[in-house]
Amino acid sequence: EKNNDLYSATSMNFLGSEPILMRSSPVSIRTEFKSSWLNEPHFVSMAQMPESDKSEEGDDDKVYLFFSETAVECDCYNKLVVSRVARVCKGDLGGLRTLQRKWTSFLKARMDCPVLESQLPYIIQDTYRWCDPEQHWKHCLFYAIFTPQSDTSDLSGVCAYRVSDISRVFEEGKYKNPVPVETSFVKWVMYSGEVPVPRPGACINNEARKVGITQTLDLPDRTLQFVKDKPLMDQAIQPIGEKPLLVRRGAKFTRVIVNQVQATDGEKYHVMFIGTEEGTLLKAVNYDGEMFIIEEVQLFQPPVSIKILQFSNVTGQLYAGSDYGAAQVPLATCERSLSCVDCVLARDPYCGWDKTDKKCVSISNSERELIQSVKEGNASLCPDADPVKPVDRFIWPGGNLKLSCPSPSNLAETSWERDDRLLTPSARFQLLRDGLLILNSSASDAGRYRCVSVEHSKADDYTSTVAEYLVTINSKGFGRGGQPLSPQAQTDGPSVAGLQAVVALLVVGLVALLAWNFYKGHLPLPWNCGKNRAQPQGTHDQEAVNSNVTHQDALRPALAESKPLVSGTDNNGRNNNHTGGEAAFNAAGENDAPEVSLPSLQYIDDESEI
Template sequence: MPPAAGLVPVRASVWGTIKSRFLRDRTKGAMQPLLSLGVFCLLPVALTLGEGSPQSPRKSVPYHSDNALQFREEGVFNYSTMLLREDLGLLVLGAREAVFALNLSDISQKHSSIKWEVAAKKVKECEDKGKDRETECKNYIRILHTMKNGRMYVCGTNAFDPECGYLDYKNESLTFEETKKDGKGKCPFDPFQRHASVMVDDQLYSATSMNFLGSEPILIRSDQMRTEFKSSWLYEPNFVSMTLVPEGQHSKDGDDDKVYLFFSETAVEFDSYSKVVVPRVARVCKGDRGGERTLQTKWTSFLKTRIDCPVLNSKLPYLIQDSYLWCDATLNWESCVFFAVFTPQLESSDLSAVCAYKMSDISKVFSQGKYKTPVSVETSYVKWVMYNGRVPVPRPGACINNEARNLGIKESRYLPDQTLQFIKDRPLLDQAVEPIEGRPLLLRRGASFTRIVVDQVQAADGHKYHVMFIATEKGTMLKAVNSGKETFNIEEVEIFQPPQPIKIVTLSNAKGQIYAGADSGAAQIPLASCERSSSCVDCVLARDPYCGWDSTEEKCVSVSSSPRKLIQSVTEGDASLCTGSASVKSVGLSGRPGDKLQLSCLSPSNLGKGRWERRGKVFASSPRLQILPDELVILNATADDSGHYRCSSVEHSEAGEFTTAVVDYEVRIESPGSGNDSLTPATRAQTDCPSVAGLRAAVALLVIGLTALLAWIFYEAYPSLPWTKKSQTRRIYEEEAAQTTARSEQAESKLMMSEAHNSNSNNN
């Protein structure tokens, strides 16, 4: 999400401190600007020190058609709504003016599709209101949910006039049922505005905008239960996600199920010169029916609070972009965990974060946290402070539970006006929800995170691990495992080309597949990609709980598909468990004296450091043997450079340091008279480049020339120096001598001409 205009930090940040120091130092004398410039130049260093060094993915997999199964339809764009129908073996995919039914096992296979285009009259009305005909005045499918009877509820923007209807899948064909209905308050008007929705007992909970301008945000239920149009309830929100938590199941307190909403909005509680945006979590009770007189058809249980994801020294809060609720079906709802991705408000930082929150901690804040209340300060100014007065009973914002029923209150309509008025004026809580261990699970520098899904897998050691699949704005999918004490970045795979933001991600446990949607199409990738590891050490160091090394088949395989015990070490990455040595690729190279040879060596891991050995001994980089990240360059090759070279990848893990041989080279430098003038293409880089001795001679001549030039310039610029006066006297003497000689030669010429004339006269 783009940062809001005019955002300023509540407290001084690293940038603010250094900038103010720079401006203050400008007025402190002649030397102070230099000091200020030095401080200003150290700003990137200060920011780097403040933000730390997040871990890169162990492997970066470039785009290839084998990375993912792809689906796209010619002329159709914006594949941003998905619905899993595992009962039908379908992925229902919503795009611009079309809905597709795809094979869940292979989405490149289309079973059916249906168009939902905008009528010409609607397009004209949309265009007359100032919207773009080719982009905004289309029908973008934004809502897809399954009803109890198997039908699908679908809504589209319909050229800024939202509509909803019912879809059915029969005889391998998608069909619309009944007449389409008004979708205002359920589906957004603007196709590019964020929204959230969830279907609960055939009732749609939707967070969107109520009007054409997008200025009336609302959280609504299909029976018209909604929020108040007050800034204290929702203030310029950016809705992210919504989900149901079954807190009423087996509840000792007789509590109700709740719907949780994640979003970002402009904060009303911060004192600053301009707007500050903060991430929020809000909730409502499923059984809420509104009040009798106060809050009629309005939520009596709407409460919200701030959700924190502290990223190093960032003073502005990071904004939530997506959340995913993971629950263990064998445990109570209190064991559920929300995973969320966050990005910075300002473009000065390229860090993204993943934070996790216990459902029990969130519930505790809502059930026990103190409220904030507005107070007037100096006439019209309103400040929000923590409320310390008496709280009515039943507790404002609470669901109807056994405590309320004991007071004779069986529905929200029977709540006392004192409780309802309190929650109407004070829907904001003072305490923020803190992440597990008070810090992010994962920090990543680079492309911003957009979406997240989480799976739990049982590894070969019998333990269960959370594996996070995180989408980015560059069309890549990040895979990371949380081992309890740390999060390890396994790999990052490019699945869309050209790079584009991934707008939706869905996980199917039944198929073991991840589905992602972007503007140009949809993609399907497996949870396990063990074939990318070519050796035992590589497989174990990947620390992927889905994969292990099969010593019998000598390959990295899926844990769930192998009956044998596999070599795996998710927590420590202990590759010493591997026995034997893997085969190493051998390459023969030949060249001539004076050639430049390039020996490539691609490490299987971004975390590995290349190491070169020659004749069994490790050697370091030198002026003639240059070790680069992915290759060894031999300049001005000689006969002594012939021999055996080995490139290995050295990688560290918690269990120690492990070395993997990558490639062996047999280099042979042919003598000029051997008759072998051919070069391997990989080694022929610059065969005509000058030798080191020739280069040194050229440099020496250049230095001599520059010295002579400087001497001549100095001689011409300062003619009055003592040693130049002697030269001038000598020059004058030589000029006078030359003139005297010339006059003598002229006199001799005249005399010879006169004698010749007299001789002629006598002859006559």
């Protein structure tokens, strides 16, 4: 800020056992190390409010701290966590004797967000301060997201609070007072005694200045001792309407940011962008008490928790961050709606249907009159859509056919009709998310198939035809125009010509290889087979002896090198090697070679013989 003062909510030690709210400045101020001030807190966010601006009481600016902590006022056996908002004055200098260099204006109050089905208080996770620059600070709002403190519920909620309501509790509300009872137990009850003047926890204002108190160092000890012992307010702060703006089941909310947009009806709407633990971004609006989610987008894969949400006035984009990356998201994706009905039923205040260009566009980029109905979702304002043209599809008996039908919206319900009668799913007619699958078709399956979409809105239910097909069963295997229905082998085209060229090259290569082997003598020519049989016996025997000696000489070193080759054990791997040796011996015998001496294959039982 302009005074270079740093406000921080943290812990004084690494153990986290000394939580503080402090201001680092020439005169540093911090909280007391007392459980009545901060009791095992989890800090969420801070925000400052210019409450001295146009203040008739001469009030000071404030700093608000949002956190959750273990409740000291709870009369229960188990620890109960509650949500809090605390407030300090920016001009606080501490007390003269009591609360020296400690906050004299630290007050805190419980925050309620009554989510359905909740028996335990929901816990605050994030806040966003929204202020209209054209209005006074008293009209500012705090949006906060809450999640359950137990695993019995999977609901998350968004509540909105007026800054004026929070300020009123601190300025006019009752205090809670700790009262010792038996067994050294402290019970917190509403304080009904006399409240010192100046009011404990209040900022220095015109009324205090009239009596000579111009700074917190001038405050009397009675006031300071009161706020030191009783910083907790008795009244809880309730949200606007005393109920959440949005409640949703599923992934827990993690971050929230709000942007204001003016729709075609002239009203301004607050659009909430909410990050979840599964990496999705929700876009939601509350229309006069109706909770409505416009869309949900998966930003990160695999799903990871969204830790940061920021809006840029320069780019007009949202930025989401996780532990593994960041994403840039536009405020509106109007082009996703392909028809007027889809555009209007989306109820997105950023988008409207352009009748001239026949597309869904952003209202900020168009000067024409657009069709939009965000509160009611009245799609009857749209002109009549062009009728869907039927598509011819053919199938042979016993075949399978898929008819596509993309759903226009996640909120739409699709169904199929055959010849204007509702089609009941069965083993042969299977409804898919994006179409209809017909299995083992027969002649009775021919007809007109229509995919019908029904979407509900506050104004009415709207039915539209998404796709239409004319299915024909042809037992001859040919459809209109003589087109084959069953798969046929392709006999021409560039792919067949290429295959023929490859086969020709293979044949030429094979002929060349055979000719080379005949020329080298590796293969006998057909007319030389008789000559080989008439070869002299002596020459044949000599060649056999030479070849056998070469084989035997080559076999012995291999047998001597590896003991497993000839060992007589039952190991499978070794038996396989031994069988290989016998096969070599038998092959030598079949070539009419002299017998190999069996002692050369004797077993080696002693390793010293190797």
